Amino acid sequence: MRLYENEAKRIFAQEGIPVPRQWGALRRPDELDELKDVAYPVMLKSLVLTGGRGKAGGIRKAGDRAEARRAAAEILGRSIRGHRVESVMVEEAVREAEGACYVGVTMNPADFNVTVIVSPAGGVDIEETARESPEKVLRVEVPGNDAVLPETEARKLAAFLAAGMSGGEARLDALRDVVARLYGLFQKYDCKLAEVNPLLLTPTGPVAADAKVVLDDNGLYRQAGLLKLLGLDEMRHDASEPTRNEVRARQAGFRYVDLLPEGHVKSSDRLYVGLVPGGAGYGIFSIDEVANVGDRFFGGRVVPVNFMDSGGGPTVKMVSEMFDLLMDYELVDLIITSRFGGISSCDIFIRGLVESLRKRRAAGLRMVPVFGRMVGTDLPSARDFLERARRETPEPLADMHITVGNQKIMAEVIRDGIDLAFKRRGWK
Numbered sequence: 502m503r504l505y506e507n508e509a510k511r512i513f514a515q516e517g518i519p520v521p522r523q524w525g526a527l528r529r530p531d532e533l534d535e536l537k538d539v540a541y542p543v544m545l546k547s548l549v550l551t552g553g554r555g556k557a558g559g560i561r562k563a564g565d566r567a568e569a570r571r572a573a574a575e576i577l578g579r580s581i582r583g584h585r586v587e588s589v590m591v592e593e594a595v596r597e598a599e600g601a602c603y604v605g606v607t608m609n610p611a612d613f614n615v616t617v618i619v620s621p622a623g624g625v626d627i628e629e630t631a632r633e634s635p636e637k638v639l640r641v642e643v644p645g646n647d648a649v650l651p652e653t654e655a656r657k658l659a660a661f662l663a664a665g666m667s668g669g670e671a672r673l674d675a676l677r678d679v680v681a682r683l684y685g686l687f688q689k690y691d692c693k694l695a696e697v698n699p700l701l702l703t704p705t706g707p708v709a710a711d712a713k714v715v716l717d718d719n720g721l722y723r724q725a726g727l728l729k730l731l732g733l734d735e736m737r738h739d740a741s742e743p744t745r746n747e748v749r750a751r752q753a754g755f756r757y758v759d760l761l762p763e764g765h766v767k768s769s770d771r772l773y774v775g776l777v778p779g780g781a782g783y784g785i786f787s788i789d790e791v792a793n794v795g796d797r798f799f800g801g802r803v804v805p806v807n808f809m810d811s812g813g814g815p816t817v818k819m820v821s822e823m824f825d826l827l828m829d830y831e832l833v834d835l836i837i838t839s840r841f842g843g844i845s846s847c848d849i850f851i852r853g854l855v856e857s858l859r860k861r862r863a864a865g866l867r868m869v870p871v872f873g874r875m876v877g878t879d880l881p882s883a884r885d886f887l888e889r890a891r892r893e894t895p896e897p898l899a900d901m902h903i904t905v906g907n908q909k910i911m912a913e914v915i916r917d918g919i920d921l922a923f924k925r926r927g928w929k
Contacts, residue, residue, distance in 0.1 A: 509712035521593035549584040600666040601699035606687040614642040621665025623699035628764030650684035691720025756810040775827035777838040813844040820853020838873030847883035862897030872918030
């Protein structure tokens with residue numbers, strides 16, 4: 502369950518993380534007149550469960566009441582990534598900021614280690630920073646799942662931030678305190694994500710100018726006190742922000758879920774595996790089996806990145822798009838696929854895969870090695886097509902490794918694919 506920014510900041514304040522002063526939320530511009538002791542300038546922020554609010558005009562600064570009312574009128578009713586703005590929060594505009602940084606806590610789905618990510622380049626997308634300036638991002642995993650961030654790790658993270666920010670060294674202790682408190686909040690409230698971007702350095706200390714908290718639905722039964730604090734009588738079933746991949750899959754007509762948050766910072770020592778299974782049950786099995794094979798034979802350095810389900814009877818075009826999506830996903834290093842043909846046809850499956858590879862090779866698009874197996878409905882015609890395709894266009898299919906029939910179980914196919922990927926990287 503994702504929280505609105507004002508709800509997240511209420512938790513921050515309770516846990517001792519400094520936030521700007523809050524004056525309330527508006528559903529109409531004239532409600533601004535009912536707020537007491539407002540000190541201008543203020544920030545007006547749309548309360549929607551999506552990112553990109555600033556770029557979409559959902560965040561405005563106002564120097565006086567009249568300007569604030571105009572800004573509220575312009576924000577309310579606006580649509581931001583398909584989310585209609587129903588309310589706007591009013592908070593203090595932080596002045597005299599000397600620097601901005603990023604602090605986030607999440608969980609690594611490959612090994613379930615709590616992971617703290619920091620960067621002295623705050624205020625921009627962390628994925629953009631990781632892509633363009635990876636030296637500005639530090640990730641620290643806490644294997645013990647400690648309730649409190651170990652002091653050595655807290656100091657290490659704070660020192661990294663301080664070294665990259667003007668005036669950071671003078672606020673080393675304050676930065677360490679925020680990092681430790683955010684980690685503690687993450688653990689205390691069963692979070693999936695707790696994030697500050699940006700954390701501003703001001704003359705009086707760090708201030709969380711933004712706040713993002715996503716709660717794990719499975720832990721909400723332990724969080725009655727938190728729900729009471731937020732004024733929620735029960736779990737709020739809100740539609741979380743879909744990722745770009747999820748939107749693309751929805752438009753193409755198949756089910757897809759990203760297992761990693763959008764903008765996940767890629768680890769240089771891990772292999773990221775995309776999955777194109779034959780159905781929902783097989784999709785869940787594939788996630789588990791990739792993780793299990795990675796743990797047993799590859800030191801836990803393998804990360805499944807998605808769930809996917811083509812449904813019954815997908816078209817060639819749909820199958821092709823399923824592979825295109827994962828090959829366009831810059832995180833994916835290897836694709837594992839399977840077609841246990843029952844309702845779905847092996848022939849349609851292999852035609853879609855070959856169409857994707859041929860098209861991408863002709864257009865000079867990114868190609869990713871594919872390992873998989875197909876067995877079941879229409880297998881003879883699928884085998885004939887595959888053999889002919891390999892003769893006619895060997896180049897685009899050179900890194901497609903499809904086992905036909907039951908010569909291998911899927912665990913062996915998965916292991917073969919990961920092993921080749923590791924060898925190509927010179928990993929052991």
